[in-house]
Amino acid sequence: MASLYLRPWLSVTKCMKTVSRQVVRSISTSQHEPVPLETVEDWTRFQETRAGYKMLVEHFEQYGSTQNKGNTFQPYHSLHKPLAPTQTTLSALIASGAHFGHSKTLMNPNFVPYAYGVRAGITIIDLDHTLPLLRRAANLVRAIASKDGSIVFVGTRPDLRNVVRRAAERIGSQAYHVGERWLPGTLTNKVQFFGSQEVTEQRMTPDLMIFLNPISNMNAIAECAIEHVPTIGVIDSNVDPRIVMYPIPANDESVRTAELIAGVLSVAGREGAALGAAERKVQADKEAKDIYGRQRTRERGNRVDIG
Numbered sequence: 001m002a003s004l005y006l007r008p009w010l011s012v013t014k015c016m017k018t019v020s021r022q023v024v025r026s027i028s029t030s031q032h033e034p035v036p037l038e039t040v041e042d043w044t045r046f047q048e049t050r051a052g053y054k055m056l057v058e059h060f061e062q063y064g065s066t067q068n069k070g071n072t073f074q075p076y077h078s079l080h081k082p083l084a085p086t087q088t089t090l091s092a093l094i095a096s097g098a099h100f101g102h103s104k105t106l107m108n109p110n111f112v113p114y115a116y117g118v119r120a121g122i123t124i125i126d127l128d129h130t131l132p133l134l135r136r137a138a139n140l141v142r143a144i145a146s147k148d149g150s151i152v153f154v155g156t157r158p159d160l161r162n163v164v165r166r167a168a169e170r171i172g173s174q175a176y177h178v179g180e181r182w183l184p185g186t187l188t189n190k191v192q193f194f195g196s197q198e199v200t201e202q203r204m205t206p207d208l209m210i211f212l213n214p215i216s217n218m219n220a221i222a223e224c225a226i227e228h229v230p231t232i233g234v235i236d237s238n239v240d241p242r243i244v245m246y247p248i249p250a251n252d253e254s255v256r257t258a259e260l261i262a263g264v265l266s267v268a269g270r271e272g273a274a275l276g277a278a279e280r281k282v283q284a285d286k287e288a289k290d291i292y293g294r295q296r297t298r299e300r301g302n303r304v305d306i307g
Contacts, residue, residue, distance in 0.1 A: 108238055
């Protein structure tokens with residue numbers, strides 16, 4: 001049955017070899033007006049043609065490429081389908097441009113341990129340091145999320161607003177994002193900002209803050225230091241790595257680098273949130289069993305007393 005439908009296609013393919021290239025081009029690009037299916041014969045012919053084309057594709061599929069849109073890299077994957085911390089590689093960091101620093105004349109002296117060298121006057125960041133530090137930061141985010149801690153992503157450039165928003169949404173209700181200007185005093189003057197009642201009833205100080213552009217948010221970093229809030233920051237070659245607790249040396253002006261780092265950290269946070277929810281569920285079940293066991297023991301004791 002398959003050969004019955006494949007034979008006309010194969011014969012057409014064989015005849016096409018003798019046609020000139022210009023004719024083939026006109027044939028392949030010609031557009032035919034759709035013919036309405038008015039009768040049962042038209043519908044049957046349409047179904048046979050489609051089935052024959054499908055068999056032809058399935059027959060020659062084994063000789064073609066196995067790459068498709070789903071198993072190859074796409075530019076939007078770093079934002080919508082980020083890598084897990086264990087899947088992040090040096091190749092992914094290089095592809096995102098994380099190794100490009102600033103001019104060597106702008107390099108901060110404290111950044112020297114994270115510099116690989118200079119190329120064409122540009123500082124090259126040593127990604128052999130970046131990858132383990134990124135995984136260390138991911139472990140921190142996972143641990144805080146598993147303990148029901150709150151995490152804040154800060155990226156105040158216009159091109160980073162969508163990045164921090166998607167990262168916070170990926171973790172869930174434990175994460176927040178700041179895409180506009182950081183208001184000075186948000187952490188140190190909570191009572192003036194939110195009111196004494198809100199500060200008393202709710203937890204206003206986050207457990208971790210992640211900065212994608214730390215130079216523009218030095219006020220927020222200073223407030224985190226005053227309030228003893230751990231900080232993670234993407235540190236470029238012109239930045240002092242000591243301004244944050246957990247530096248990640250990388251290009252802080254590349255949107256793709258920001259998408260990669262924020263995506264890896266948000267995936268780790270999502271894993272931690274899932275682990276924490278599972279642990280709390282097990283603990284709640286255990287407490288419920290203990291309460292039920294104590295009630296049964298008390299009921300047995302009451303029966304014995306009555307007897």
